[in-house]
Every structure is written in structure tokens, then in C-alpha cells.
Amino acid sequence: MSAVQLKPEPEVALATVTIDGQKVTVEEGTTILEAAKRVGITIPTLCYHPDLPPQGICRVCVVEIEGSFLLQAACTYPVRDGMVVKTNSPLVREARRMAVELMLARGDHNCPTCSRNQKCELQKLAESLGIRENRFEVVRVPQPKDTSSPSIVRDPEKCILCRRCVAVCQEVQTAGVLFPTGRGVHTEIAPPLGRDLAEVACVNCGQCILACPVGAIYEKDDTDKVWEALADPTKHVIVQTAPAVRVSLGEELGMPTGSITTGKLVSALRRMGFDKVFDTDFTADLTIIEEGHELLHRLKTGGTLPMVTSCSPGWIKFIEHNFPELLDHLSTCKSPQQMFGALAKTYYAKKTGIDPKDIFSVSIMPCTAKKFECTREEMRASEYQDVDVVLTTRELGRMIREMGLDFPSLPDSEYDDPFGISTGAGVIFGATGGVMEAALRTVYEVVTGKELPSLDFHPVRGLEGIKEAEVDLDGTKVKVAVAHGLSNARALMERVKKGDSGYHFIEVMCCPGGCIGGGGQPIPTTLETRRKRVESIYQADKELPLRKSHDNPAIKKLYEDFLKEPLGEMSHELLHTHYVRRPLV
Amino acid sequence: MGCCKEAPALSAEVDRQLDEVVGKHKDQPGALLEILHEVQRIFGYLSDDVLIAVSKKLGIRTSEAYGVATFYSLLSTKPKGKNIIRVCVSGPCHVMGSDTILQSIEDELQIGVGETTSDGLFTLETTSCLGVCSDAPAMMINDKVYGNLTKEKVRMILRSYAEVKEASVS
Numbered sequence: 001m002s003a004v005q006l007k008p009e010p011e012v013a014l015a016t017v018t019i020d021g022q023k024v025t026v027e028e029g030t031t032i033l034e035a036a037k038r039v040g041i042t043i044p045t046l047c048y049h050p051d052l053p054p055q056g057i058c059r060v061c062v063v064e065i066e067g068s069f070l071l072q073a074a075c076t077y078p079v080r081d082g083m084v085v086k087t088n089s090p091l092v093r094e095a096r097r098m099a100v101e102l103m104l105a106r107g108d109h110n111c112p113t114c115s116r117n118q119k120c121e122l123q124k125l126a127e128s129l130g131i132r133e134n135r136f137e138v139v140r141v142p143q144p145k146d147t148s149s150p151s152i153v154r155d156p157e158k159c160i161l162c163r164r165c166v167a168v169c170q171e172v173q174t175a176g177v178l179f180p181t182g183r184g185v186h187t188e189i190a191p192p193l194g195r196d197l198a199e200v201a202c203v204n205c206g207q208c209i210l211a212c213p214v215g216a217i218y219e220k221d222d223t224d225k226v227w228e229a230l231a232d233p234t235k236h237v238i239v240q241t242a243p244a245v246r247v248s249l250g251e252e253l254g255m256p257t258g259s260i261t262t263g264k265l266v267s268a269l270r271r272m273g274f275d276k277v278f279d280t281d282f283t284a285d286l287t288i289i290e291e292g293h294e295l296l297h298r299l300k301t302g303g304t305l306p307m308v309t310s311c312s313p314g315w316i317k318f319i320e321h322n323f324p325e326l327l328d329h330l331s332t333c334k335s336p337q338q339m340f341g342a343l344a345k346t347y348y349a350k351k352t353g354i355d356p357k358d359i360f361s362v363s364i365m366p367c368t369a370k371k372f373e374c375t376r377e378e379m380r381a382s383e384y385q386d387v388d389v390v391l392t393t394r395e396l397g398r399m400i401r402e403m404g405l406d407f408p409s410l411p412d413s414e415y416d417d418p419f420g421i422s423t424g425a426g427v428i429f430g431a432t433g434g435v436m437e438a439a440l441r442t443v444y445e446v447v448t449g450k451e452l453p454s455l456d457f458h459p460v461r462g463l464e465g466i467k468e469a470e471v472d473l474d475g476t477k478v479k480v481a482v483a484h485g486l487s488n489a490r491a492l493m494e495r496v497k498k499g500d501s502g503y504h505f506i507e508v509m510c511c512p513g514g515c516i517g518g519g520g521q522p523i524p525t526t527l528e529t530r531r532k533r534v535e536s537i538y539q540a541d542k543e544l545p546l547r548k549s550h551d552n553p554a555i556k557k558l559y560e561d562f563l564k565e566p567l568g569e570m571s572h573e574l575l576h577t578h579y580v581r582r583p584l585v
Numbered sequence: 586m587g588c589c590k591e592a593p594a595l596s597a598e599v600d601r602q603l604d605e606v607v608g609k610h611k612d613q614p615g616a617l618l619e620i621l622h623e624v625q626r627i628f629g630y631l632s633d634d635v636l637i638a639v640s641k642k643l644g645i646r647t648s649e650a651y652g653v654a655t656f657y658s659l660l661s662t663k664p665k666g667k668n669i670i671r672v673c674v675s676g677p678c679h680v681m682g683s684d685t686i687l688q689s690i691e692d693e694l695q696i697g698v699g700e701t702t703s704d705g706l707f708t709l710e711t712t713s714c715l716g717v718c719s720d721a722p723a724m725m726i727n728d729k730v731y732g733n734l735t736k737e738k739v740r741m742i743l744r745s746y747a748e749v750k751e752a753s754v755s
């Protein structure tokens with residue numbers, strides 16, 4: 001062999017391709033879809049989702065590659081140097097239209113009555129491809145709706161079998177419920193064994209809803225119950241609003257992603273006729289007081305550690321199904337929604353002299369799992385169902401649209417007393433790491449008696465899947481971890497199960513990004529929108545005069561007047577709960 | 586809380602058999618499909634309890650096992666009858682009236698495609714070409730092929746199977 005010239009390998013191989021006559025140089029391995037985006041061409045897609053691995057199922061994104069006989073799926077096909085691609089040839093347009101027409105011919109696509117009307121990717125595609133008639137006859141294999149769950153409705157006749165929900169349910173959440181079943185025209189994305197969602201380990205997270213491009217999975221609509229209560233003169237209708245809703249409702253109603261609309265939200269609810277408008281942030285502060293003391297109590301008395309947060313009902317159902325042997329690790333604190341519900345029909349009822357049976361308690365949540373949580377039999381501390389109806393951000397948006405309120409131009413107004421005062425610590429419950437940070441702000445000061453030098457605990461912020469930190473409480477080192485998205489929670493719990501995690505306190509949020517990414521949030525909810533909403537949450541925290549739960553004067557008063565002390569008898573009865581072991585199918 | 590059906594208890598013997606099958610194939614590629622085939626060979630079909638148990642032993646979710654079990658036509662999640670009727674619905678048979686044949690079987694046995702009679706004697710299925718197109722319409726019962734079917738012929742054939750059972754009972 002002759003002398004070999006050693007050339008340092010370039011770090012990444014580059015490929016220059018021509019797409020619709022435009023030359024572009026990208027890293028080798030980039031998909032045609034991404035390369036096209038660089039030259040300003042958006043190839044239509046349907047089974048592709050920016051946050052999920054591409055699957056190449058729907059064939060909507062097909063393109064022509066010079067020298068190749070077959071059309072290829074741009075979402076999975078990697079570019080090669082010298083490749084010449086056509087994304088808009090007659091052949092491509094025909095294949096694309098055919099794929100969409102076939103999907104529209106399967107099942108029941110009656111847009112005006114569909115939950116996704118005007119927000120459906122299939123509908124948008126049919127519009128942008130100019131489909132005015134369908135050459136294919138509609139084939140309907142009856143596949144009944146699954147309305148068994150208090151949170152989620154499945155309508156398989158609208159399903160286009162893109163499997164985005166499967167990737168989310170199996171990989172992102174590891175709930176392992178949705179999977180393709182059957183074959184041919186009987187294929188259905190469904191829970192196993194022919195069971196309904198309510199009979200399996202579905203955690204009601206609604207992440208499948210966010211992933212679905214069409215109207216095949218959606219939240220159970222409870223708006224009629226609320227309209228009815230509002231029109232009933234014998235009912236005293238009160239409402240609480242979750243932290244995450246203030247940074248997302250504007251988005252649902254046409255404002256930019258991340259708009260902070262706390263004051264407009266309160267105005268809108270008042271205009272709708274709610275008798276009192278309260279804030280879940282208040283009971284988020286209360287949760288911090290109770291949970292903070294519970295942690296200190298466990299540290300002092302050798303209780304079960306690490307203690308794990310319990311405010312995310314999707315997470316609770318997940319651990320009940322998947323790690324029933326670890327239930328003792330859960331904090332016994334109810335979620336802020338349920339603490340509020342219990343206080344509303346006891347403390348508030350007494351204070352105002354209103355019979356709890358006449359109080360109709362509504363909560364506005366970013367979350368579909370909260371609809372399930374309020375129906376749990378443990379959540380009847382007042383002897384009535386403590387929270388009567390949970391509406392998601394999307395449902396409230398619909399009611400506001402139905403009423404014809406011009407949301408962006410509403411004036412700001414203030415929450416009502418006594419559950420209207422809250423701190424920044426309550427607000428950050430809406431983002432992953434927020435409960436941990438809020439708890440640390442309080443626990444640090446309770447233990448050390450010293451003021452925190454800085455209120456911001458940056459290591460627990462951000463969208464990394466698992467975050468860790470160590471806090472020095474006057475010599476006692478407390479190791480904490482934060483997980484969001486159930487695959488991350490699962491990884492963390494496997495370590496806890498082994499017993500050598502070394503953590504004292506863990507925060508888990510079911511949904512990626514925390515509640516701002518909840519299953520009831522505006523569509524689309526993607527990594528990008530989650531990030532913007534998280535930023536707004538911390539912005540809202542910064543703008544508040546009070547930022548530590550134990551500084552909340554209304555909380556202090558609640559303890560003086562009613563609860564007496566954290567972890568006391570009253571708290572035990574109203575604010576704490578227990579969990580159940582559930583089978584895993 | 587009664588929200589979820591309780592996990593089933595399989596008999597120790599069934600559990601042992603499942604362990605054996607799973608242990609044998611666990612580490613090879615395509616283990617799930619292989620295991621489901623073999624388990625079906627032993628128990629006749631893949632019951633909910635068996636699918637739950639196999640999934641647990643393999644460390645996968647029941648949804649995946651059920652998805653595979655319902656995708657492959659050779660696997661069945663429902664108990665099958667003693668006699669499996671497969672009516673050909675390919676082109677030539679279709680043209681020669683396989684629809685009518687199917688309908689007359691459904692009427693005679695009071696079951697639909699994919700179902701089993703309540704006495705466990707027949708399961709009705711459809712199939713693609715049986716290779717006897719010249720005798721269309723055709724069907725197969727177990728491994729015997731019947732061609733040139735008419736409504737009457739079908740009725741007679743089905744009754745002959747039913748009688749075999751009665752004869753063997755008495």
C-alpha cells in the first residue's frame with residue numbers, strides 16, 4: 001500500500017442537497033423534512049410531532065427523490081450529499097392528497113360537532129391541500145366512544161391511527177395504556193383486553209390529548225354542569241383558579257403564548273356570574289406549610305424518606321398502580337385543589353353562614369386528572385363532594401367564547417377574600433420544580449430562623465427531566481430531587497425502591513414541564529410553548545410582593561381562626577389523605 | 586376503590602407452565618410472539634388472565650401483549666370452538682356468492698364472524714383463498730375443504746358435525 005495521508009476526520013459530515021431548486025447544506029443524517037425547513041419549505045405532516053421520534057406512518061409527507069423509484073417519507077428519510085428532492089411535483093401532490101382523502105374516508109369526520117373543530121391538523125391539511133371532494137366512499141366500522149373515564153373521552157371513529165398518543169402514553173409517560181389493537185379495518189388505538197380507560201392503569205394525564213392531531217381523544221366536557229349551576233339562584237357558586245391557568249388562558253383565547261392574564265381571568269369569571277372568585281394559589285401556600293412541616297417531622301422522627309410530593313393527581317394514580325409498595329413515601333397532604341375544596345364547604349361555609357349543600361365549588365385547572373381526583377371517595381371531607389366540577393383551561397376558554405366576552409380587552413380585577421391572597425411560592429406550583437422551591441423557601445426559614453439570602457433556587461428550575469440539589473439547613477444537609485413527566489418519575493422511583501437514592505425530598509409532577517404542560521392546557525402544547533409558560537410563571541412570582549408561603553397573612557389568620565397548627569387535628573381531618581393500591585393492567 | 590378489576594389468580598400449575606414457556610424464549614428476538622404462540626398451543630387461546638401474567642413475567646405492559654395477540658390472525662384472545670369454520674372471501678368465492686354462504690352459516694349457528702357458538706362447537710372465521718377457486722364458493726372446517734357450496738349444502742355439512750358430537754355423547 002502506498003503512503004496513506006492521515007486527515008483529521010471532520011466532526012460532522014455535511015451533505016449538500018437541492019430541494020425544489022434550492023441548495024442547502026446540512027449535517028448528514030438530517031431528515032428531508034428538517035432540511036426543507038431550512039430553505040423555508042414546510043412539507044405537510046400528520047403523524048410527525050416535533051417532540052416525538054418520527055414514525056413514517058401516515059405518508060402525508062412524501063417527496064420525490066431523483067433517481068429513486070418510490071416516494072419517500074420526508075419525516076424519516078435522511079439526506080445524502082448530492083440528493084435532489086422535489087416536494088411539490090404532480091406525483092407528490094397526488095400521493096399527499098390521496099393519503100388525506102383516505103383518512104377523511106375512514107370513520108366519522110363531521111367537523112362542526114368535533115372537539116377539535118378549527119384546531120385539527122387533518123382539517124387544516126384538507127384546507128391547505130385544497131381538498132373539495134373526496135374520491136373515496138366513507139367507510140364506517142362502528143367503534144363506540146369510550147366515556148368511562150371522568151377525565152378522558154376516546155372517539156376511535158375520528159382516529160387516523162398516527163400513533164402519536166401511543167408514543168406519549170408508552171414512552172413519555174410509561175403509563176402503558178394505549179396501543180394499537182386488532183388489524184385491518186378493525187385497528188383501534190385502545191387500552192388492553194377490550195377494557196375501557198377507567199378499568200386500566202390510565203392516569204388521566206391527558207398528554208395523549210395534547211399529542212393527538214385530531215379529535216379522537218379529548219377532555220370530558222363539564223361546561224354544561226357549570227352553566228346550570230350559574231343559572232340556579234339557590235346555588236352559591238364559587239370558583240378557584242390554578243396557578244398555571246393564569247399563564248395559559250390568554251393563549252387559548254388568541255393572545256400570545258405565555259401571556260400573564262391573572263386580572264382578566266378574575267374579571268371573566270365574575271362576568272360569568274360566579275359569586276366568589278378565589279385562588280388555588282392560596283391553598284398552594286397552605287400546602288407548603290403543611291407539607292413543609294410534614295417533611296421536618298419525618299426528618300426529626302425517622303419517618304419514611306424520601307418524602308414525595310402529592311399534589312399531582314396523575315402522579316398519584318401512577319404510583320398507586322405502578323409502585324404500590326412505595327405509597328408510604330407520599331406526603332399525606334392533599335393537593336391544593338382538594339385543600340381548597342375541603343375548606344370551602346367547612347371553614348368558608350361556617351364563616352359566611354351558607355349551608356355547604358348550597359355551595360357549588362368549581363375549579364379551573366390545567367389538568368384532566370383533577371377531574372378524576374375530585375371524584376375520589378377520599379375527597380369528601382365536608383361530607384359532600386368537596387369540589388363539584390373541574391374545568392380545564394380549554395373548557396373555560398370555550399365558555400368565555402360562548403359568552404362572547406372579548407377577553408384580551410377585559411380590565412384587571414382582584415380575587416375575593418378570604419381565599420384570594422397568595423404569594424409567589426403559590427404561583428410557581430405551576431412549573432416543574434416550583435413546589436420544591438416553594439417548600440425550600442419556607443423550610444429553610446422555619447429551620448434556620450434566618451432569612452434566605454436569595455429566594456431563587458435555580459438548580460430545581462428548568463426543563464431537564466430529573467433535577468437534583470442539596471440544601472444546607474444550618475448544618476443539616478437535605479438532598480432533593482425533582483422529576484416531571486412520568487418516565488422520569490419512574491426512573492427516580494426505581495432508585496428509591498432500591499433504597500440507596502439518598503434523597504430526603506422529591507417533587508414529582510405528572511406532566512412534562514409541570515402543570516403548565518397539563519393535559520387540559522391550550523392546544524398546541526409543545527416543548528416550546530411549555531418553555532414560554534414556565535418563563536411566565538417565574539415572571540409572575542417575581543412581580544408579587546410576597547414570595548414565601550409563611551409570609552401569607554391570610555394563611556396566618558386561617559391557622560389562628562380555624563386550623564390552630566400545622567399537622568394539627570383539623571388539618572388531619574381536612575387537609576390530609578391516604579392512598580390506595582391499584583392493580584396494574 | 587373499585588375502579589379497576591383485580592389482578593387474577595392463576596392456578597399454580599398454569600403459572601408454572603407459563604414460567605416454563607417464558608423462560609425458554611425470553612432472551613431471543615421476537616420473544617413475545619413466540620411465547621404467545623406456544624402459550625396458545627397449550628391453552629387453546631389467550632385469555633385476559635394469561636396475557637396479564639405473561640406480560641408481567643416478560644416485564645412488558647399488557648397493552649403490548651394484547652396488541653400483538655390481536656394483530657396476528659393465528660393468535661386468538663377468545664376461546665375457539667371445537668370446529669373452526671373458515672369461509673373463503675377472496676375474489677372468485679366472493680363473485681360466486683360467499684356472502685350468502687356466510688350469511689346462511691350465521692343464521693344456522695346464530696353467531697357472527699369471529700364468534701363461537703354457546704355450546705363451544707363452532708367458531709366462524711373468514712379466510713383468503715383456499716386454492717380451490719374452481720369449486721367456489723368454498724369453506725374449510727378444521728382441515729377439510731368443502732366446495733361448490735349452496736345454502737342447503739352448508740346446512741347439511743354443519744348438521745353432520747353437530748351429529749358427530751351427539752353420537753359421541755350417547
Ligand code: SF4
Pocket residue numbers: 108109110111112114115116117118120121122123158214215216
Ligand atoms: S377530527 Fe378533524 S377532520 Fe375529523 S371531524 Fe374532527 S375536526 Fe374534522
Ligand code: SF4
Pocket residue numbers: 152168169173175176177178201202203204205206207208209
Ligand atoms: S391520559 Fe395519560 S395515561 Fe391515560 S391514556 Fe392518555 S396518555 Fe395514557
Ligand code: SF4
Pocket residue numbers: 158159160161162163164165166189211212213214216217
Ligand atoms: S387517537 Fe389521535 S394520536 Fe392516537 S392514533 Fe388516533 S389520531 Fe393518532
Ligand code: FES
Pocket residue numbers: 044045046047048055056057058059060061062073074075076
Ligand atoms: S408525517 Fe411523515 S409519514 Fe406521517
